[in-house]
Amino acid sequence: MPLEITAVQQAARTKKKPAKSAARKSGSRRKPGMRDRIFFTEQLSLLLETGTPLHAALQALASQMDNPAMREIIDGLNEHVTSGKSFSYALAQFPELFPVAYINLVAAAENGGFMDKVLLELMNMDEKRDELRRTVTAALSYPGFLVVFSVFVVIFVLVAVFPKFADMFAAIADRLPVTTIMLMNASHVLITYWIPITAGLVASIVALAWWLRTAAGQAALDSLKLRVFGVKDIFIQVYLIQSMRVLGLSLDKGVSVPDALASCREVVSNRDFRKFLTSVEVKVNEGGGFAAAFQEVDFIPPMVRQMVTTGEETGNLPKVLGRVADYYERELARKLAAFSRMVEPIMLIVMGAVVGLIVSSLILPIFKLSQAVG
Numbered sequence: 001m002p003l004e005i006t007a008v009q010q011a012a013r014t015k016k017k018p019a020k021s022a023a024r025k026s027g028s029r030r031k032p033g034m035r036d037r038i039f040f041t042e043q044l045s046l047l048l049e050t051g052t053p054l055h056a057a058l059q060a061l062a063s064q065m066d067n068p069a070m071r072e073i074i075d076g077l078n079e080h081v082t083s084g085k086s087f088s089y090a091l092a093q094f095p096e097l098f099p100v101a102y103i104n105l106v107a108a109a110e111n112g113g114f115m116d117k118v119l120l121e122l123m124n125m126d127e128k129r130d131e132l133r134r135t136v137t138a139a140l141s142y143p144g145f146l147v148v149f150s151v152f153v154v155i156f157v158l159v160a161v162f163p164k165f166a167d168m169f170a171a172i173a174d175r176l177p178v179t180t181i182m183l184m185n186a187s188h189v190l191i192t193y194w195i196p197i198t199a200g201l202v203a204s205i206v207a208l209a210w211w212l213r214t215a216a217g218q219a220a221l222d223s224l225k226l227r228v229f230g231v232k233d234i235f236i237q238v239y240l241i242q243s244m245r246v247l248g249l250s251l252d253k254g255v256s257v258p259d260a261l262a263s264c265r266e267v268v269s270n271r272d273f274r275k276f277l278t279s280v281e282v283k284v285n286e287g288g289g290f291a292a293a294f295q296e297v298d299f300i301p302p303m304v305r306q307m308v309t310t311g312e313e314t315g316n317l318p319k320v321l322g323r324v325a326d327y328y329e330r331e332l333a334r335k336l337a338a339f340s341r342m343v344e345p346i347m348l349i350v351m352g353a354v355v356g357l358i359v360s361s362l363i364l365p366i367f368k369l370s371q372a373v374g
Contacts, residue, residue, distance in 0.1 A: 101263035248321030
């Protein structure tokens with residue numbers, strides 16, 4: 001089995017061109033993604049469970065696809081299978097859709113004869129990953145919208161409202177509140193120098209985006225994710241969910257330890273966490289076991305270290321790793337829900353304070369001006 005999986009991984013690295021069938025014109029052409037893979041996996045598992053041969057199941061699935069790109073991929077899979085190649089080898093020819101973890105588990109299922117069950121578990125794993133992504137996005141999108149909206153409101157007031165009061169406030173310039181003077185100066189700077197300010201902001205954003213694409217920028221960002229207070233806990237839980245679920249399922253289905261850890265490294269984007277997974281592989285190869293590697297890393301929570309130690313001692317490591325992923329998935333969902341409930345009143349208070357500052361900076365000088373006139 002390990003030889004088969006290693007051959008599959010080597011085929012994935014070569015990234016050969018997929019065999020393409022004659023393109024059909026119906027449906028909108030878009031790049032297949034996770035939702036397409038989930039649908040494909042679920043339908044294929046159902047067809048195999050009912051006793052349909054693999055090549056016939058792939059033909060049936062190809063006829064159901066509206067997206068020509070996805071249809072071509074399935075036709076390519078079918079061509080490889082009917083030519084005598086293994087299904088895992090066929091999947092490895094399309095690494096843009098099927099990750100290494102997916103291919104390794106299918107290769108293990110081919111050797112063990114439980115393809116339909118593994119496909120069902122792969123579908124569940126993809127669905128949980130998609131749900132996790134949507135949960136994190138939903139939790140962060142609303143605060144992000146409020147921040148952007150508040151910035152635009154403040155800029156609009158400074159650019160469109162304050163200049164109309166400039167001449168009026170000039171008569172009492174020596175009696176203006178400090179906040180009014182600061183906002184008037186900010187308004188003057190924005191109106192006078194908006195071109196260089198905009199150019200500077202755009203250049204800074206482009207430079208930051210370019211730097212984050214470099215090896216040094218990605219390494220710095222990955223390090224910050226695991227070290228900044230308040231942020232590191234969320235990212236560590238996300239990485240544990242992603243890696244422990246894949247690792248537990250892979251080991252449970254008979255995937256070799258090196259291939260299982262390679263699958264984990266592929267689903268986790270953080271370089272520091274990948275180094276941790278590499279250290280786990282080194283420790284296991286040296287005979288030290290999983291628990292020894294988990295004990296040496298400071299960002300792994302103590303509970304995880306204890307559970308891995310217990311799982312290794314009792315011989316239930318795959319089950320324990322799955323439990324770790326399930327626990328942190330629930331914990332992260334609770335934490336993000338609490339964050340969403342907490343951030344709304346905080347943002348409203350901040351926005352109210354900003355609006356109050358702007359309004360008071362306009363109204364107080366008008367009162368002083370009316371008193372001076374009176």
